[in-house]
Amino acid sequence: MKKGSILIKNAAEVVTCSGFHAKQGKEMAELHIVPNGAVVIEEGIIKAVGPTEEVLKQYKEDQYEVIDATDKAVLPGFVDSHTHLVFGGYRAEEFSWRLRGDNYMSIMERGGGILSSVRATKEATKKELLSSAMKRLDSMLSFGVTTVEGKSGYGLDHDTEIKQLEVMQEANKLHPLDVVSTFMGAHAVPKEYKGREDILIDFFLKEVMPEVIERKLAVFCDVFCERNVFSIEESRRLLSKAKEMGFKIKLHADEIVPLGGAELAAELKAVSADHLLQASDTGIKAMAEAGVIATLLPGTAFSLKEDYARARYMIDNNCAVALATDFNPGSCFTESIPLIFALATLYMGITTEEAVTALTINGAAAIDQADSIGSIDIGKKGDVIILEFPSYKYIPYHIGVNTVEKVVKNGILVYNKVKK
Numbered sequence: 186m187k188k189g190s191i192l193i194k195n196a197a198e199v200v201t202c203s204g205f206h207a208k209q210g211k212e213m214a215e216l217h218i219v220p221n222g223a224v225v226i227e228e229g230i231i232k233a234v235g236p237t238e239e240v241l242k243q244y245k246e247d248q249y250e251v252i253d254a255t256d257k258a259v260l261p262g263f264v265d266s267h268t269h270l271v272f273g274g275y276r277a278e279e280f281s282w283r284l285r286g287d288n289y290m291s292i293m294e295r296g297g298g299i300l301s302s303v304r305a306t307k308e309a310t311k312k313e314l315l316s317s318a319m320k321r322l323d324s325m326l327s328f329g330v331t332t333v334e335g336k337s338g339y340g341l342d343h344d345t346e347i348k349q350l351e352v353m354q355e356a357n358k359l360h361p362l363d364v365v366s367t368f369m370g371a372h373a374v375p376k377e378y379k380g381r382e383d384i385l386i387d388f389f390l391k392e393v394m395p396e397v398i399e400r401k402l403a404v405f406c407d408v409f410c411e412r413n414v415f416s417i418e419e420s421r422r423l424l425s426k427a428k429e430m431g432f433k434i435k436l437h438a439d440e441i442v443p444l445g446g447a448e449l450a451a452e453l454k455a456v457s458a459d460h461l462l463q464a465s466d467t468g469i470k471a472m473a474e475a476g477v478i479a480t481l482l483p484g485t486a487f488s489l490k491e492d493y494a495r496a497r498y499m500i501d502n503n504c505a506v507a508l509a510t511d512f513n514p515g516s517c518f519t520e521s522i523p524l525i526f527a528l529a530t531l532y533m534g535i536t537t538e539e540a541v542t543a544l545t546i547n548g549a550a551a552i553d554q555a556d557s558i559g560s561i562d563i564g565k566k567g568d569v570i571i572l573e574f575p576s577y578k579y580i581p582y583h584i585g586v587n588t589v590e591k592v593v594k595n596g597i598l599v600y601n602k603v604k605k
Contacts, residue, residue: 189229189567189596192249194237196222196259197575201234201561202542207478207550210503213539216577224259225249226567229595234561250598252591256575260541261560262331262568262592263522264548267459267480267509270325270335270364271318271349271356274305276515283489290413290441299339299373302514306339306349314352315359321512321520322360326600328522329589331568332363334509334552336407338372341385343393346370350402361599365552367405367435368397371415371423382415386423398431405456405552406432410439410446417445424453433553439464440485451475457507457551461494462486466502469495473503478551481543482511483528484519497534506535507551508543523585530581537578567596 199222208215223240225233227249233240279297292298306314318335325333335353340346350366357364370389378385397403406427410420424434433456438446440460447468450458457478461469464479472479481494499506508525511517522544529535535543549559558566572579573590580588592600 186248186250187228189226190249191226191252191567191593191596191598192223192244192246193252193254193259193569193571194223194241196237196254197256198222198258198577199224199234199561200258200260200541200577202261202545203560203562204546205556205562207476207505207547207555208542209473209505210500213500213506213542213547214536216538216541222259224561224569226569226593226596229567229597231561231563231565231567233563252571252598254571257590258572258575258577258579259561260570260572260577261545262558262570262594263329263544264552264559265325265330265333265509265512265520265522266457266507266548266551267482267511268333268335268520269338269511269513270321270333271314271337271352272302272306272339272514273309273314274302274514276301279515280518293373298515300375302339303341303345303373307345311348311352314348315355318352318356319360322356322362322364325520326362326592327589328520328587329570329592330362330522331570331592331594332365332549332552332554332558334365334367334405336367336369336372337403338369341370341373341375346393347396347402350397354402361594361597365405365554366403367407368394368403368432369407369409371408373409374414382419386419389423390426394427394430394432404433405435407435407437409437410444410449411437412442412444417449420446421449421453424455428453435459439468447472450477456553459509460485462491464494469499469504470502476505478507478547479504480507480509480551481529481533482509482517483533484521484525485511485517487528488517493528493533496529500535500539505547505550506539506543507547508540509548509551521585523580523583523587526581527584537581540581541577567593569593573602
């Protein structure tokens with residue numbers, strides 16, 4: 186029996202989410218379900234998917250590790266396409282401040298927020314950051330996440346930004362879960378650069394980003410395009426240069442005020458624009474036309490007690506919507522996929538089918554990997570989850586509770602809730 190070879194049979198349903206690119210608009214409701222289904226994975230790659238009876242005529246069980254999924258649903262592994270998983274320190278005190286009415290930007294302006302995490306991350310050793318990152322990845326895996334995007338941005342300097350990216354690179358090697366890295370030096374503006382943001386951008390472009398590219402420490406470049414952080418013009422300059430250097434690009438866009446980040450994402454043909462709580466009608470339609478993924482982060486709106494992004498409007502206007510946790514130490518300290526499902530379906534006008542698409546094939550598209558992950562299709566990575574219930578509909582229905590029983594990564598069973 187070769188490593189990474191598993192046969193899953195008798196599933197109540199195999200939810201394939203079949204596709205090799207983002208699903209826009211009405212396509213998001215199409216899950217492509219196989220009743221009484223089976224999946225065959227050989228050496229980490231999906232080789233067959235179909236009705237169990239048909240699959241077993243072609244594949245012999247004694248050649249595989251066999252999992253009987255009777256009365257259970259099988260889905261692609263979830264893709265969490267927006268996190269800040271490597272950081273030092275915590276910000277529980279700030280959560281208390283928010284509960285008494287202090288807003289996110291006011292906390293940030295008095296040295297809290299991102300700048301608080303910057304100080305703690307600078308002080309942390311690589312060993313400490315790696316240890317905490319591995320524990321967080323273990324938790325994400327238990328929720329069915331098989332690929333996660335992680336951002337730097339808690340350094341705002343050369344050494345700490347590189348340190349964060351090195352930790353993500355090492356975690357990717359050591360942990361079963363795949364980690365896709367994003368350089369986000371432009372996450373906040375240190376006090377010494379206030380009013381001199383262009384000089385900070387020049388520093389990143391000349392002193393940090395060439396090394397990131399040369400050492401292959403990150404695939405993406407991201408920027409916090411927001412009032413009192415980085416303007417539309419500053420974000421355009423940074424991201425345009427980043428594309429020339431070989432980065433794929435993302436934006437934190439229109440989170441707090443309607444600045445025009447969605448329009449900029451469409452103009453630059455970014456892979457994704459994220460948050461979008463204040464995105465304009467024009468920006469949303471431009472993103473749909475340009476094929477930019479709208480990555481929505483309901484956990485952040487929930488935590489900050491802000492209105493949710495207009496998911497229903499986006500889908501009805503042919504956007505490809507992804508969902509992600511935005512796991513971070515400040516505005517959204519949760520990696521809970523069940524919470525994201527619950528918020529999206531109960532409060533954002535997203536159907537269960539659309540939410541599944543948003544956390545699988547569209548999440549994969551948001552990190553430009555829809556050709557290799559995000560669905561149960563022949564030729565893709567063998568990243569599959571098995572629920573303890575017979576239907577995907579139980580994910581939001583069992584509100585806030587993890588329904589994932591098993592996780593298969595590259596054809597290897599890497600998580601099993603069931604005690605043997």
